[in-house]
Amino acid sequence: MTKRNDLVIRFGGEGGEGIISAGDMVTQAAARSGLEVLTFKTFPAEIRGGYAMYQVRFSKDTVLCEGSVIDVTCVFNKEALDVNIGGLAEGSALVYDYPGGEIKEEVNVPGVFCYAVPMSKIAKDDLGTYRSKNMVALGAVAELFDLPINSIKETIEAKFLKKGQEVVDINFKAIDAGIAHVKENLTKKDPYSMVSGTRKEDTIVISGNDAIGLGALLAGVEFFSAYPITPATEVAYFLAKHLPRKNGNLVQAEDEIASIANIIGASFGGAKSMTATSGPGLSLMQELIGMASMSEVPIVIADVQRGGPSTGLPTKHEQSDLLLAALGCHGDASKVVISPEGIEDCVYLTVEAFNVAEKYQLPVMVLSDGSLGFRTASMKRPDPSTLRIVNRDITTNGENFLRYKLTESNISPMSLPGTEGCAYISTGLEHSESSAPKYTSDNHVAMIDKRFNKLDDLEDFFPETEADCEEGAELGIISWGSTIGVVREAVNMVRAEGIKVSSLYPKLIWPLPRKALDKFLDAHPKILIPEVNKQGQLAKVIQGETGVKPISYAIYGGMPFTPAMIADKIKEVV
Amino acid sequence: MTKRNDLVIRFGGEGGEGIISAGDMVTQAAARSGLEVLTFKTFPAEIRGGYAMYQVRFSKDTVLCEGSVIDVTCVFNKEALDVNIGGLAEGSALVYDYPGGEIKEEVNVPGVFCYAVPMSKIAKDDLGTYRSKNMVALGAVAELFDLPINSIKETIEAKFLKKGQEVVDINFKAIDAGIAHVKENLTKKDPYSMVSGTRKEDTIVISGNDAIGLGALLAGVEFFSAYPITPATEVAYFLAKHLPRKNGNLVQAEDEIASIANIIGASFGGAKSMTATSGPGLSLMQELIGMASMSEVPIVIADVQRGGPSTGLPTKHEQSDLLLAALGCHGDASKVVISPEGIEDCVYLTVEAFNVAEKYQLPVMVLSDGSLGFRTASMKRPDPSTLRIVNRDITTNGENFLRYKLTESNISPMSLPGTEGCAYISTGLEHSESSAPKYTSDNHVAMIDKRFNKLDDLEDFFPETEADCEEGAELGIISWGSTIGVVREAVNMVRAEGIKVSSLYPKLIWPLPRKALDKFLDAHPKILIPEVNKQGQLAKVIQGETGVKPISYAIYGGMPFTPAMIADKIKEVV
Amino acid sequence: MSTNTPMKAKDYKSDIPPTWCPGCGDYGVLNSTLKAFAELEIGIHDAVLVSGIGCSSRFPYFVKTYGMHTAHGRALPVAAGLKVARPDQEVIVFGGDGDGFSIGGGHVPHIARKNTDITYICMDNSIYGLTKGQMSPTSEVGMVTTTSPYGAPDNPINPVSLCLTYGATYVAQAYSSEGKVMQELIKNAILHKGFSFIDIISPCPTFNKINTFDSYKGNLERVPEDHDATDLMAALALANKPKARGEVITGLYYQVERPTLLDRLDEVRAKANASDDFDPNISIDEYRP
Amino acid sequence: MSTNTPMKAKDYKSDIPPTWCPGCGDYGVLNSTLKAFAELEIGIHDAVLVSGIGCSSRFPYFVKTYGMHTAHGRALPVAAGLKVARPDQEVIVFGGDGDGFSIGGGHVPHIARKNTDITYICMDNSIYGLTKGQMSPTSEVGMVTTTSPYGAPDNPINPVSLCLTYGATYVAQAYSSEGKVMQELIKNAILHKGFSFIDIISPCPTFNKINTFDSYKGNLERVPEDHDATDLMAALALANKPKARGEVITGLYYQVERPTLLDRLDEVRAKANASDDFDPNISIDEYRP
Ligand SMILES: Cc1ncc(C[n+]2csc(CCOP(=O)(O)OP(=O)(O)O)c2C)c(N)n1
Ligand SMILES: Cc1ncc(C[n+]2csc(CCOP(=O)(O)OP(=O)(O)O)c2C)c(N)n1
Ligand code: SF4
Ligand code: SF4
Ligand SMILES: [Mg+2]
Ligand SMILES: [Mg+2]
DSSP states (O other), X not given: OOXXXXXXXXXXXXXXXXXXXXXXXXHHHHHHTTOEEEEEEEOOSSSSSSEEEEEEEEESSOOXXXXXXXXXXXXXXXXXXXXXXTTOOTTOEEEEEOSSSSOOSOOOOTTSEXXXXXXXXXXXXXXXXXXXXXXXXXXXXXXXXXXOHHHHHHHHHHHHGGGOHHHHHHHHHHHHHHHHHXXXXXXXXXXXXXXOOOOOTTEEEEEHHHHHHHHHHHHTOOEEEEOOOTTTHHHHHHHHHHGGGGTOEEEEOSSHHHHHHHHHHHHHTTOOEEEEEXXXXXXXXXXHHHHHHHHTOOEEEEEEEOBOSTTBBTTSOOOOOXXXXXXXXXXXXXXXXXXXXXXXXXXXXXXXXXXXXXXHTSEEEEEEEHHHHHOEEEEEOOOXXXXXXXXXXXXXXXXXXXXXXOOSSSOOOBOOTTOTTOOOEEESBOBOTTSOBOOOHHHHHXXXXXXXXXXXXXXXXXXXXXXXXXXXXXXEEEOOTTHHHHHHHHHXXXXXXXXXXXXXXXXXEESOOHHHHHHHHHHOSEEEEEESSSSOHHHHHHHHHHOOOOEEEEOOSSSOOOHHHHHHHHHHHX | OOOBSEEEEEEEEETTSSHHHHHHHHHHHHHHTTOEEEEEXXXXXXXXXXXXXXXXXXXXXXXXXXXXXXXXXXXXXXXXXXXXXXXXXXXXXXEEEOSSSSOOSOOOOTXXXXXXXXHHHIIIIISSOGGGHHHHHHHHHHHHHTOOHHHHHHHHHHHHGGGOHHHHHHHHHHHHHXXXXXXXXXXXXXXXXXXXXXXXXXXXXXXXXXXXXXXXXHHTOOEEEEOOOTTTHHHHHHHHHHTGGGTOEEEEOSSHHHHHHHHHHHHHTTOOEEEEEOHHHHHHTHHHHHHHHHHTOOEEEEEEEOBOSTTBBTTSOOOOOHHHHHHOSSSOOOOEEEXXXXXXXXXXXXXXXXXXXXXXXXXXXXXXXXXXXXXXXXXXXXXXXXXOOOOOOBOOOOTTOOTTOOOSSSOOOBOOTTOTTOOOEEESBOBOTTSOBOOOHHHHHHHHHHHHHTTTTHHHHSOOOXXXXXXXXXXXXXXXXXHHHHHHHHHHHHHHTTOOEEEEEOSEEEXXXXXXXXXXXXXXXXXXXXXXXXXXXXXXXXXXXXXXXXXXXEOOSSSOOOHHHHHHHHHHHO | OOOSSOOOGGGGBOSSOXXXXXXXXXXXXXXXXXXXXXXXXXXXXXXXXXXXXXXXXXXXGGBSSEEEEOOTTOHHHHHHHHXXXXXXXXXXXXXXXXXXXXXXXXXXXXXXXXXXSOEEEEEEOSSBTTTTSBOOTTOOTTOXXXXXXXXXXXXXXXXXXXXXXXXXXXXXXXXXXXXXXXXHHHHHHHHSSSOEEEEEEOOOTTTOSSSOHHHHTTOEEXXXXXXXXXXXXHHHHHHTOOSSTTOEEEEEEEEOOOOOHHHHHHHHHHHTTOOTTOOHHHHHHTTOO | XXXXXXXXXXXXXXXXXXXXXXXXXXXXHHHHHHHHHHHHTOOGGGEEEEEOSSSGGGGGGGBSXXXXXXXXXXXXXXXXXXXXXXXXXXXXXXXXXXXXIIIXXXXXHHHHHTTOSOEEEEEEOSEETTTTSEEOTTXXXXXXXXXXXXXXXXXXOOHHHHHHHHTOSEEEEEETTOHHHHHHHHXXXXXXXXXXXXXXXXXXXXXXXXSOHHHHTTOEEEOOTXXXXXXXXXXXXXXXXXXXXXXXXXXXXXXXXXXXXXXXXHHHXXXXXXXXXXXXXXXXXXXXO
């Protein structure tokens, strides 16, 4: 059997049945063994019950996204079988709990290799602990598809040893029981067998939310305040643990308005400050985002988007807060929106978000999303010593100090409390250069121009827009956020078929990176913008700014694109 | 001397010096005498001190806007003189407080007819009450420019008689003193003399904010909740007084979030419900606007825009909440934005806002602005019996009742608490037709489509978009809100000079009235969009939706356009 | 409030099975509530249960009456608007400690001071359940949670004490396992004219490992027989007696009568000579110059 | 907190003249505050005055120190973040009754329970001044205002009582015309470690025609000599004694010491073995598979 360089496995079952921990285990183990990994999870919005799903992709090479085809589906219960059975790919494999579990008859799907593993039964009857069902399943799957069993055991040991050798042993026994069942009762029929990797010392496996926390830590965040909300809360978990270690402070605020108020106060005091939230919180923060813009206080807001509007689909995937982030706030407020495509971006673009906020003295939003936030993936370990860290321009010179001075760069000197001769009033009222209330026409025009024009050179300062252009391509794709990884893979797929296509990956979403964008638009008569929202939000924004009419490919079923969907669309419109 | 059909008078002085009441008096009086009137006011953002201005335009015909040229400027103090002296039009008249007031020397402006009236002195020395200064000024101005003195006296009597005959007498004496001063000491040099009108019985004079309150009353509002905010609070004043008279209820909420929550609850209960706010409040309401959209609860929100962002310029004019109103809310939320051009629209479009909200079961925003809200103007008295009143489709039939049923019109039957067999959960979670939580892809797609598609026939239901097209015109202007009146006058001006131009006056701003708009865009290769905000918000929205690139004429000095500005721009781009 | 055939608790159960974890305290609250409904013969279509967001805020889905599942922290003002518009409906708010006293904490004082004619039941588990275990405004100092790995730094608030100070006219404390006591308190809260509040300790076995059913054992007291429930100071003293979150005194702390929001709005309308036939032309007349 | 040459009250005055109406109670508060500053020798560049929106919230402009004029109702959480980031600064919040207890009312309980190390001075005029005279949360029932032409329907809240219940550790009441008393209370509030609150009755002669300087004449009392300011129940009793808004008992109601927010965050950092030299590689290591 030839080994596969790339394999996608999905585990499905009831939330709480250990789907997530089994998935995490095999993900960690695979990464430990030197494979690249990327996971995708969906949870029910309820604490208990409901279908949960954990999907992991292993690869020898960089993994760009969740993938198009699920090679192996492993279902823990009847609901998971029902949810998945209709979508099983031709030639893929299914592992299911039978007999002795919820599934009452043998499953046969034409074209699908089906393996019955009595997970519940082995766990309950042979091992005496129903909770070990997930490890039995994991053992069976590992054996069937050549996953690194040693690494899995090492991972179990690393994780459970602090709970005692018995816990490790119980898990080992369950894994072994799964392996044994396969060896003794099943015949391998499918062609999937994962290649093995070589352990790399500089790999880490981290979730998107943790990565944003880590980015903040590396950027030098000193103060963080947030209110819990799915799917953003893990950013706070990370910082709750790590920020105090470097003498920073985390405050859990009474609501999102308080949390953004907290960070505005802290930033006025000189601390690099951040909050993290999701859509409902971003809505509540609108007034104070405008205030930070008006009073020119640097703050960073991570918005991990979820399905909307209102409470919507709190645990589902959507990219639908862009219009609010870019065009929200009453009045004309200048602000910046940045969007990471994957885990590495979550780290490095969060650092850049701080750089932009500190340099330009305004609110910067980092738009992540639920599937990216919950995703864990392997990446090269970041080296803190190599990062660009930009700090705000602090004045200690009280001579002719004007907090809102109209300068050539339109960026004004900022002072910190405690500095003699530099006192001023940070204010949301329209103000003079010295910060006194001032309502004249000329002043309002000058100040509003200043606040917008200071961003004129932003694209040069933050040039992370990547253009992957192909000579002679008519079609250009523009994508954003976590859709980018999917598009990258789709572009590779269609190019392999000889289709000419270019692709633009803007990381700066607002204000639009006009130099790179206009060049790309000029070069491609046809523009396709795939995104996961109803209104085609980026398409709307780009059309609104440039007048170019893109083809909007908007899906909004709470799930990300697959590369195959994008590839098909490319073929349709090219 | 030939009589003028149109005259603009401006009063300027310190807030609190009676500028506003003098202005109101002459406005009421002129309307009483049968003239059409329209006023424009600016206040300082502080309670006391600072420059206040009251401008009134009188005409034999309908007044469309504030006008371009101030014919008569009457200043009460030094600051008002300083603010206005630079802008006095050639051939206009100036009346100023001298000698004995703050202005210490005679004023001579070349080309301007200057009249010194010792208002302070007469009030203090001759009448013994400094507070009557404004009436002295009013008497002088009335005498100088042939304003209807009898009507002024009638108005004074009507207003003050309840306070006692002495109060009336004091005011009469002050008026007479002003008149006498002019008669005895001044020679008329300027050409301004207002024609007199014929009293019409069916005229009312009302402010924009009161007119919105009246519109709500006529629409059948039953519940109103708001939190005070400049320049919207007068909507609440109107309803505080009048709503209880028809058995409705007004609640002053603890904040804007509570006020929109209040009306969502009341509307769920079946009451036509409304709130009124300005930018900062609209920002705070974003989450619950999305909730009303998601749970399909009809509500009306009047947003009287002011200068932004943040606290901004609370008493200044701006049209800068459009992007937030149309594109705000996290997630994809359907909602409607309507914008009145003048006082009559404030009445009738508020009625229509209720009609749209009730029919389509969603949040409808009425975007007024500070200058329109504070403006008073004459209009034909509305006849309540002739209004179209649309009520929501209420079901009492419990058989197969599904609150969020997918129907052909995409509008679902709504039931009211108290109705047997029709219980349901109004919810901001994504839901099934029966209102149970439901997170599947298909369901989210179906429900989000429903919420957007139900507006497909909105333009037919609310066709208030007026196209004033001229055969062969290349240039089409599109304007919104209170800028429309200014554009109407500018169009008349340039057409009188033989310039061909068309003009579109959309009252439905979001979703855009695509039938009327596309027709207009198709017919005019050049589109000009004047508006009072930094970003060219309507231009952005139209370009974002249609791809047509308009010429954006955006001003943002806290003041409305004048017809002359628009006319000049037309000539420049035509 | 009455129907033809006598209602049973189960008649109020909806088709949607509760999504709470096994052992969640909220089941007890649901049971006692439905029993209280049955006892009062609440009409299924004459009550609206309003909630915000949280595990506890899923409550309305599990009951057959009308309901509103609103936004996090906003149930009270939604309910208040509804009650003013529909005084004929029984309006009852259910929610959690975070929903009510953290993000929603700005509304409670105003709902209470106005003596808004609704009942508010807070299912207090000293944790954010739905978002998986962060400290809440009633969490003890030092409690280790996902957002307080080194221990919660903040003193908890006392919901009973707060509502007493705000001017609620019926204030009680209950405990999820004391079904009978709870049922009686809920019944009387619904019967009460004005704003009634019950803080129900409703443990979250999944995320709160400190305030558990076990930990409350032996720490429960009843409001003393001789407590004067019309004495605000006595009620406040009682509310401030427990030294920690683990000690609970259940029962009625306070109940008085004073004009409610609906009474006061009636007065307003009376002063305005309210009439359903009011002719808006009268209002328009005031704008004749 | 000290400078070289002794400071005078006028040294703290900024170039911006107050925009308040003649006779506004806020002038008195400003005067006493500046005198307290001078007495404490507050460093002009070591204090930040934070406010929301309202007539009273213009306060920071009239003082030479650093300041933040934020959004309506948000001064407290802004100040809290600032204080955590800059414990070296004296952070004092000034605002109105509407700003603090209506739109901002959701923040007070949390700032207080955390014993946040700031001083909060509420200039309470029982009206919305800046927006020209609507009823406020401390307006009396029946008060006729622009939004209550038939009389205010809502019972007022009692800011002193609220802050006591929330867990503030210094709570006082003052009156704008009692300069000396006010100055002393402000001084001690600033000196207090933890969250200190003073409700200062500061009449608005322009819009509140009920609670005027005249109306308070003869209705003022001082906190009795024998009042035990460490006894919460005694403080609550005192706060609930006045029968109407027109009766005022000025003085210190309550003062105790307990760990402040900064203390508690220090503990958190101590548990985390905080160090300025912390190597983030240690955090990164935890993510190795
Ligand atoms: C505006 C907003 N912020 C945050 C959230 C996330 N959220 C949902 S429930 C919840 C807290 C739940 O705690 P509680 O109210 O105590 O209810 P419980 O789940 O414990 O019953 C939070 C923070 C949200 N839905 N909306
Ligand atoms: C979000 C928001 N809502 C409403 C307002 C309007 N507003 C400004 S000040 C104020 C009330 C002022 O009352 P108070 O806080 O008591 O201060 P005072 O003027 O009486 O000193 C209001 C409602 C605002 N600025 N922002
Ligand atoms: S998480 Fe806690 S509160 Fe939520 S359902 Fe489970 S036990 Fe109950
Ligand atoms: S309106 Fe009232 S509170 Fe405001 S400055 Fe004037 S007197 Fe003071
Ligand atoms: Mg809870
Ligand atoms: Mg006030």
